[in-house]
Amino acid sequence: ESPSLDGPPVAEGFAPGARLGVLTAEPLGRVLDYRAPETGCRTGDFVEVPLGPRRVLGVVWGPGESDLDFARLRPVNRVLDAAPMRDEMRGFLERAADYTLTPLSAMLRLATRAPGLGDPPSMQKIYRRGPGTPDRMTPARTRVLDTLDAYGGLAFSLGELSAEAGVSTGVIKGLIPSAAVLEEDTPRDRPYPRLDPARPGVALADDQQQAAARLCAGVAAGGYGTTLLKGVTGSGKTEVYLEAVAECLRHGRQALVLLPEIALTAEFLARVEARFGARPAEWHSGVTMVERRRLWRMVGQGGAQLVVGARSALFLPFRDLGLIVVDEEHDSSYKQEEGVLYNARDMAVLRASLCSAQVVLASATPSLESWANAEAGKYARLDLTSRFGKAELPDMEALDMRAEDTAPGRWISPSLEQAVQDRLAAGRQSLLFLNRRGYAPVTVCRACGHMIACDQCDARMVEHRFLQRLVCHQCGETKPIPAACPSCKVEGKLAPVGPGVERLAEETQALFPEARVAVLSSDLFGSARALKAQIEAIASGQADIIIGTQLVAKGHNFPLLTLVGVIDADLGLQGSDLRAAERTFQLMRQVAGRAGRGAERGLALLQTFQPDHPVIRAILTGDEEGFWRAEAAERRAAGVPPYGRMAGIIISAPEAKPAFDLGTHLARNDAPLRRIGAQLYGPAPAPIARIRGRHRVRMLIKADKAAPLQSAIRAWLAPVKLPAQVRLAVDIDPQSF
Numbered sequence: 038e039s040p041s042l043d044g045p046p047v048a049e050g051f052a053p054g055a056r057l058g059v060l061t062a063e064p065l066g067r068v069l070d071y072r073a074p075e076t077g078c079r080t081g082d083f084v085e086v087p088l089g090p091r092r093v094l095g096v097v098w099g100p101g102e103s104d105l106d107f108a109r110l111r112p113v114n115r116v117l118d119a120a121p122m123r124d125e126m127r128g129f130l131e132r133a134a135d136y137t138l139t140p141l142s143a144m145l146r147l148a149t150r151a152p153g154l155g156d157p158p159s160m161q162k163i164y165r166r167g168p169g170t171p172d173r174m175t176p177a178r179t180r181v182l183d184t185l186d187a188y189g190g191l192a193f194s195l196g197e198l199s200a201e202a203g204v205s206t207g208v209i210k211g212l213i214p215s216a217a218v219l220e221e222d223t224p225r226d227r228p229y230p231r232l233d234p235a236r237p238g239v240a241l242a243d244d245q246q247q248a249a250a251r252l253c254a255g256v257a258a259g260g261y262g263t264t265l266l267k268g269v270t271g272s273g274k275t276e277v278y279l280e281a282v283a284e285c286l287r288h289g290r291q292a293l294v295l296l297p298e299i300a301l302t303a304e305f306l307a308r309v310e311a312r313f314g315a316r317p318a319e320w321h322s323g324v325t326m327v328e329r330r331r332l333w334r335m336v337g338q339g340g341a342q343l344v345v346g347a348r349s350a351l352f353l354p355f356r357d358l359g360l361i362v363v364d365e366e367h368d369s370s371y372k373q374e375e376g377v378l379y380n381a382r383d384m385a386v387l388r389a390s391l392c393s394a395q396v397v398l399a400s401a402t403p404s405l406e407s408w409a410n411a412e413a414g415k416y417a418r419l420d421l422t423s424r425f426g427k428a429e430l431p432d433m434e435a436l437d438m439r440a441e442d443t444a445p446g447r448w449i450s451p452s453l454e455q456a457v458q459d460r461l462a463a464g465r466q467s468l469l470f471l472n473r474r475g476y477a478p479v480t481v482c483r484a485c486g487h488m489i490a491c492d493q494c495d496a497r498m499v500e501h502r503f504l505q506r507l508v509c510h511q512c513g514e515t516k517p518i519p520a521a522c523p524s525c526k527v528e529g530k531l532a533p534v535g536p537g538v539e540r541l542a543e544e545t546q547a548l549f550p551e552a553r554v555a556v557l558s559s560d561l562f563g564s565a566r567a568l569k570a571q572i573e574a575i576a577s578g579q580a581d582i583i584i585g586t587q588l589v590a591k592g593h594n595f596p597l598l599t600l601v602g603v604i605d606a607d608l609g610l611q612g613s614d615l616r617a618a619e620r621t622f623q624l625m626r627q628v629a630g631r632a633g634r635g636a637e638r639g640l641a642l643l644q645t646f647q648p649d650h651p652v653i654r655a656i657l658t659g660d661e662e663g664f665w666r667a668e669a670a671e672r673r674a675a676g677v678p679p680y681g682r683m684a685g686i687i688i689s690a691p692e693a694k695p696a697f698d699l700g701t702h703l704a705r706n707d708a709p710l711r712r713i714g715a716q717l718y719g720p721a722p723a724p725i726a727r728i729r730g731r732h733r734v735r736m737l738i739k740a741d742k743a744a745p746l747q748s749a750i751r752a753w754l755a756p757v758k759l760p761a762q763v764r765l766a767v768d769i770d771p772q773s774f
């Protein structure tokens with residue numbers, strides 16, 4: 038068999054009829070053998086193949102390797118019109134699958150999330166906001182215009198816009214004559230506006246200048262390297278890494294900036310536009326399908342120089358990726374906890390090492406992992422030590438709640454109340470921080486003591502007054518707040534216990550009736566747009582007191598804010614999570630950093646019942662290196678990450694018994710683990726023993742840093758036949774252990 042001499046020559050290709058291996062994104066899919074189509078094909082080609090009665094998307098992975106009878110192989114239906122997947126990308130998916138112990142097909146699924154992949158490039162009608170005003174407004178028309186406004190300049194297809202706005206397509210068409218909505222013909226493959234790296238940036242301060250120069254040198258050298266860029270909030274990390282982005286663009290390579298929170302993108306896009314004269318491409322769950330399709334194609338052709346996105350942007354088919362920035366690298370939302378369990382920070386480093394790119398991990402409070410990697414010399418480290426301009430870090434003080442005369446059922450101590458009062462009098466903003474969504478974490482019956490729990494999960498239902506429902510924070514299930522206790526049927530005895538942000542807002546409004554109170558909690562906003570509007574309103578001074586959850590800790594800039602009150606600094610220290618200290622330290626420092634970003638010095642007050650707790654002390658003194666050294670010593674002594682390796686195994690089933698039985702069986706047959714000296718703990722009920730009706734059993738594996746953990750686990754699990762309904766998930770480097 039020789040390649041056809043008609044048609045274009047196929048480099049490293051497969052002649053028509055050749056045996057080849059195709060990877061599909063089907064669940065539990067492996068590389069399956071097919072025959073090359075009439076046209077021949079190449080490794081990396083996106084193809085459509087028959088699978089049972091269906092036609093599915095696949096990628097030519099290499100020569101076929103099964104011993105299946107050649108005569109029984111089915112031919113590939115067709116080669117799709119999309120740039121072939123690069124070797125580097127295939128290598129990345131293979132390594133990522135090996136590392137996370139997930140099937141390769143599941144990895145491929147992450148890399149092929151673009152809808153309509155392989156459709157021929159064609160013209161398409163898109164709809165965007167126009168300058169006109171319709172002669173007559175209706176609620177449906179308002180919804181269309183609101184939706185378009187919410188997504189800035191983004192375009193929609195007709196179907197998407199009607200679905201998103203909840204109106205018929207006729208309503209949209211009716212807005213075209215007045216030019217309130219513009220209908221345009223656009224090629225699907227439209228490059229993004231050019232970013233101009235030659236435009237001058239801000240004049241950098243000395244330490245910024247030095248840090249930028251180091252990062253730029255790394256980018257210019259063109260190889261792999263990771264740098265931890267540490268600096269307090271407001272020290273100008275973003276300005277510094279934008280210089281590295283500029284250098285990357287000057288070399289004609291692409292850059293990716295990962296952000297932990299969609300709500301942060303708007304501010305960042307504006308900064309990029311100010312710096313480079315155009316907006317970069319966006320990739321996250323709030324981006325329309327039309328844009329995602331376009332981005333997926335453009336990134337492969339080099340028509341998108343800079344992508345700003347959520348963790349899944351790591352799986353885009355960049356043509357030549359030269360720089361990945363992971364902003365707020367310590368953020369736990371980089372860990373994907375469902376489906377493929379991966380940490381985007383670690384995957385960024387893996388991807389960069391395979392495509393000779395630089396990684397910048399930016400944070401005011403790095404993860405212990407990154408700190409230790411820098412200590413060990415695996416990462417470079419750059420520190421920005423002062424805040425840019427006059428702004429200084431806030432003063433930090435503990436409020437000893439044992440000495441405060443706080444009224445029962447109230448959570449704001451007299452001292453904190455006074456501090457807020459002072460800010461109100463001075464026309465300054467205060468932030469009260471409580472990391473608990475909803476009104477009250479527990480609803481208890483005062484007649485019988487029953488606590489309302491989720492039917493599907495081993496978790497209490499949380500009262501949300503704003504939604505007027507009880508909500509399970511595990512599975513999202515909601516139910517109406519009952520009038521009578523579901524257990525003893527007595528009416529009028531259900532009472533909220535403990536504070537959530539909604540209840541705190543109530544208390545605040547009662548204490549300061551004149552103040553404008555704004556609540557920032559992810560569940561209070563129907564859309565990213567509403568949240569953004571609230572953040573902008575706060576930044577422009579339209580609130581006096583901000584009540585916020587974790588959401589406010591992330592990067593927002595409120596210039597008038599000079600006081601941060603932490604309602605319960607002890608909250609994160611409870612429980613047995615070994616990362617509790619690290620998380621609390623990071624969160625408290627981040628929250629405190631919100632105060633005094635303007636010209637005035639800020640103050641952070643931490644309400645605590647244990648002011649002498651070592652973590653609280655470290656937060657107050659700000660002795661970060663000391664905190665990390667102490668934390669590192671403890672982890673080293675315990676042999677846990679980053680000084681040892683861990684993996685979690687979660688077995689789940691509709692009934693507890695089969696899950697436990699499998700766990701027990703695995704524990705009895707752990708020779709492959711013992712061979713590498715690993716220790717196995719469990720099976721035991723998982724920290725949340727039931728979610729969405731499935732019972733969960735957990736096992737933990739601990740091994741030496743150098744031990745080949747993945748291959749041992751693979752050998753250990755290879756003989757397992759999962760009973761019906763039983764699922765098993767491996768979590769390498771679990772967040773909590």
Ligand code: ADP
Pocket residue numbers: 239240241242245268269270271272273274275276277425
């Ligand atoms: P970080 O990312 O560390 O929180 P930013 O880069 O957002 O810090 O900088 C904080 C603020 O200071 C921003 O408003 C930024 O524009 C401004 N800033 C930082 N460095 C400079 C500089 N060299 N010149 C002018 N403004 C700067």
Ligand code: ZN
Pocket residue numbers: 491492493494496509510511512513514729
């Ligand atoms: Zn639930």
